[in-house]
Amino acid sequence: MMTQEAIGFSQRLGILLRCLSRNCPRCAQGPISGLGYFKEVCSNCGLVLDRKNGFLLAALPYTYFIFAVLWLLPLLILWAQSLLSYPMAFGLVAVGALVWPLLLYNYCKMIALGQYYFFLPKELNRI
Secondary structure: OOOOOOOOOOHHHHHHHHHHOOOOOOOOOOOOOOOOOOEEEOOOOEEEOOOOOOOOOHHHHHHHHHHHHHHHHHHHHHHOOOOHHHHHHHHHHHHHHHHHHHHHHHHHHHHHHHHHHHOOOHHHHHO
């Protein structure tokens, strides 16, 4: 038997948007992530953000997808149109493969956190 009322789409979307703006999905305080850090626990409400054991593993494919769409695809198009030489394109891909994941990974953790709580919003009330 469910004692709580159903959580609507607009509330779920609010949780997702809080995560996309790098704030806590429960209390909306933040930021909880940045270029060099990702808090494991919200300092305001105590929500455990990283439960370890691959909880935020979805951040890896998100990082790769964004890297492929925003970096590899444009370079491939430029190379195919002969606007970039092969060595230049290869060098930019190599540099991007090192830099993009460093820049994107913590934000992609927030995307993964938002996805988790979008589908399981009642988990926000658990401690």
